[in-house]
Amino acid sequence: MNPVVFAVCLMLALSLARVHVVFSLIISAFAGGLMADIPAATILAALPPDAVAGVTELGVVLKLKYLVKVFEEGITAGTTTALSYAVLGAFAVAISYSGLSQAMANVIVRRATQGSGHYVKWLLIAALLLMSIMSQNLIPIHIAFIPLVVPPLLVVMNRLQLDRRMLACVITFGLVCTYMFVPYGFGDIFLNKILLGNISKFGMDVSGVNIYHAMFIPALGMLAGLAAAIFFSYRKPRHYQDLPVEGAAEQVAVKRENIIVAVIAVSIAFLAQKYTGSLILAGLLGFAIFMVSRVIHWQQADTVFNSGIRMMSMVAFIMIAANGFAAVMNATGGIEPLVRDSVAFFGNSKALVSLAMLLVGLLVTMGIGSSFSTLPIIAAIYVPICVHMGFSPLATVAIIGTAGALGDAGSPASDSTLGPTMGFNADGQHNHVKDSVIPTFIHYNIPLLLAGWVAALVL
Numbered sequence: 129m130n131p132v133v134f135a136v137c138l139m140l141a142l143s144l145a146r147v148h149v150v151f152s153l154i155i156s157a158f159a160g161g162l163m164a165d166i167p168a169a170t171i172l173a174a175l176p177p178d179a180v181a182g183v184t185e186l187g188v189v190l191k192l193k194y195l196v197k198v199f200e201e202g203i204t205a206g207t208t209t210a211l212s213y214a215v216l217g218a219f220a221v222a223i224s225y226s227g228l229s230q231a232m233a234n235v236i237v238r239r240a241t242q243g244s245g246h247y248v249k250w251l252l253i254a255a256l257l258l259m260s261i262m263s264q265n266l267i268p269i270h271i272a273f274i275p276l277v278v279p280p281l282l283v284v285m286n287r288l289q290l291d292r293r294m295l296a297c298v299i300t301f302g303l304v305c306t307y308m309f310v311p312y313g314f315g316d317i318f319l320n321k322i323l324l325g326n327i328s329k330f331g332m333d334v335s336g337v338n339i340y341h342a343m344f345i346p347a348l349g350m351l352a353g354l355a356a357a358i359f360f361s362y363r364k365p366r367h368y369q370d371l372p373v374e375g376a377a378e379q380v381a382v383k384r385e386n387i388i389v390a391v392i393a394v395s396i397a398f399l400a401q402k403y404t405g406s407l408i409l410a411g412l413l414g415f416a417i418f419m420v421s422r423v424i425h426w427q428q429a430d431t432v433f434n435s436g437i438r439m440m441s442m443v444a445f446i447m448i449a450a451n452g453f454a455a456v457m458n459a460t461g462g463i464e465p466l467v468r469d470s471v472a473f474f475g476n477s478k479a480l481v482s483l484a485m486l487l488v489g490l491l492v493t494m495g496i497g498s499s500f501s502t503l504p505i506i507a508a509i510y511v512p513i514c515v516h517m518g519f520s521p522l523a524t525v526a527i528i529g530t531a532g533a534l535g536d537a538g539s540p541a542s543d544s545t546l547g548p549t550m551g552f553n554a555d556g557q558h559n560h561v562k563d564s565v566i567p568t569f570i571h572y573n574i575p576l577l578l579a580g581w582v583a584a585l586v587l
Contacts, residue, residue, distance in 0.1 A: 130469075132462035135160025136495035139453070143540035144561055153449040153541055154199075156495075157456040161195040162188070164460035174198075195456055202455025203448050208408075210444035213272075215411035218436030219397065220272035222418040225432060226390035227383060232259075232277065249288050252281065253298055253358065260302025265313030267394050268401045268410060271443065271547030272436075274299065278551030279373045286368045292558050293567040294362030296548035300537045300568045301354045303544045308499075308533045309347040311339050313401065318500060319343070323529050326507035327521075332514070334521045342525040342587065346533070349579025353571040361571065371555040386423050393417040443546050450497040450541045458505065463492060467509045481517055482527055482584035485510055486577055489531025497541030503532040523587040530580030537576075538569025 139156035143149055171194040232255070256278075263273050285292065307314040319339050327334050397414035401407055415433070418424045424432055457463060467488050474480035485506075493502040507528055514524040536542050545564040552558035 129163070130462050130466050131160040131164035131460040132457050132466055132495070133491065134163055135453075135457060135460075136491055139495055140540065143565070146561070149446050149540045149546075149560075150449045153446070153453045153497075157199060157453040158192070158195055160462075161198075161456045161460055162191060164462055166191065166194070166460060170194075195459070198455050198459045199452040202452035205455070206448040206451030209451070210448050212407040212411070213270075213444040213447065214437045214441070215408050215415070216269045216272045216436075217438075218433040219393075219411040219414045220269050220276055221432050221436040222415050222424055223269075223390055223394070224276045225428075226386040226393075226418065226423050228387055228390040231387060248284070249290060252284065252288070252290070253295070256295060257298050257302050260299045261306050264303065264306040264315060265310060266398060268313045268398060268407060270314065270407075271303065271543050271550070274547045274551040275554070278548075279554040282368075282373055282552070282555055283370060286370055289365035289367060291362035291364070291366040292368070292552045293366075293563050294357050296545075296552060296558075296564045297354060297357035297362070297567055297571050299548045299551075300544050300564075300572065301350060303547065304499075304533060304537050304572065305347055305350040305354075308350070308529065309340070309343045313398075316402075318503070318532075319529070322500060322503045323507075323525065323532065326504055327511055327524060327528060330508055330511040332511050332521055332524060334525060337521050337525050339525070342522050342583075343529055345583035345586070346526060346530045346576055346579045349575040349577075350572055352579075353575040356575075357567065357571045361567070368555075368557050371557065373554045389418065389421045389423050443543055443550070446541055446546060447498070447543065451501070453541075454496040454498075454501050454505070457492075457495065463488075463505060464509050466491075467506070467513070471513055476517070478517055478519070479581075479585060481513070482519070482523075483581055485513065485527055486531050486534060486580050486584075489528075490534040490573060490577065493532065493535030494539045495535075495541075497536075497539045497543075499532045499536045502535075503528065506531055519584065520587060523584050526580060526583035526587055530576060530583065534573055534576055534580070537572035538565055540565050544568070 135156045138159055139152045142152035142155060147155075171190060174194055174197060175190065259273055259277060263269055263271070267273070285295070307318045309315065311319045324334050324337070324339070393414040396417060397410040400413045401410035404410070415424075419426065419429055467485065470484035470488055471481050474484055489502065489506055492506060493499055496502055496505075510528050510531065511524065514527060519527065536544050539545060540561060545560070545568055549558060549560040549564045552563070553560070558564070
C-alpha cells in the first residue's frame, strides 16, 4: 500500500477510536514512514557522520533516526503558525476584556428572552455565520472568536434545542468557504499567494485568471452543503442539559468607550494584516492598543496574554504535530506516485483524471489537516498534469484550489473542526469526531468534490 494512504487511513482510524489527535498524527507519521521505501542514500546523507559511521546496510534504527529528524524539522516549520495562534488568542481575550464579545452575546440573549424562538434561532445562526466569515478577513482572528462567543450562548442554544452539529457546520462553512473564495485576509494568503503563486511557479500563466470565476462553482458546492445541514440533516430539535460551562469569557462591564477602543483595535489589526501579511504583527498591534488605552491595565497584561495562549494551545500543538506529519509524508515520496498512478490509471479521460486529482487532494488534506500546507505539495505535481491534459488556466486553478480545500472540513487535525469543538464542548456535550468531524466531512467534502469536478469540466 502507498505509505501516504496507509498513514492517513491509520490516523483517521485512530481518531475515530478516540485516540487523541496529536498521538494519532505522531503514530501514523512514523508508521507510514517505516512502511515507505526511502532510498538508503537519502537517509544516510541526512544523518550526522557519527550516526552512520561503519554502516553498510540500512536498519530500522537508522530509519527511525531519519524519521525523527524529518518530523522535528517539520515541527520547526510550524512554529510560526503556532505563534500566530498564540498571539491571536491573546488578542481575542483582550477583545473579551473590552466587553465587545459580551455585548454581542447580551444582544442575542436579550432577543432570546423577549422574542419568539423561531426568530432567535435564525438570528443566532446568522450571527455565527457572519462572525466566522469576518474572522477570515475583516477581523482576522480566525477561530479565536469561537471560545469567546460560543460558550456564553450555550444556554440559549439549549433553550432553543438547536443541534450543535448544525451550528458546527455553520461555523466551518464560514471558516473554509471564505478563504477558498474571497481573496482578502486569509483568503489573500490561500488564493493569491499560495494557489496562484505556486501555479505560476510551476509553469502556467494565470495572470488573467479571475479568482471569483474560478472558485465560484466550488463555493456553490459548499453553499449547498450548508443548506443541507440547516434545512435537512439537523433541522430537528436536539436536547442538551444545562451543565456548567468551562471556558466562558468572564462577565465584564460593557462600556461604550471600551467598545470604541475595541473597534479601533480590530480595524488597525485588519489593516496591519492586510498590508504586512503578518498575523503576528496584527495581533500584537491590536493587543498594544488595548494596553495603551488602558482597557487592559499593565498589571493585567500577563494574565490576559497567558489566558490567550492557554486558550489556543491545543490547536497550536495539533497544528505543529500536523506539520511534522506533513514533513514525514513528503519524505516518504509517496504523494507523487500516488498522483501519477491514479492519473495514469484513467488514461486520457479529462473527467476521470480530474476526479483522481480531487480525491488525492482530499486524502492528503485529511491527513495534514491544513489546505494551506497541501497546496504547495500538490501544485508541483498537478500543474504539469493539467498542462498535459489540456485543462485551461481557469480550470487548473479550480482543480488545484478545490483539491487543496477538500478535506479541511472533516479532518480531525484541522482548525476548521477543532475550533467549533472548542466552543460547543465547553459543557462536555459535543464530541469532536462524532459532532464536528463527521458532520462537516459529509456536508462539505462530498458537494465540494462534485462541484470541483463540474468546474474542471466546464471552465
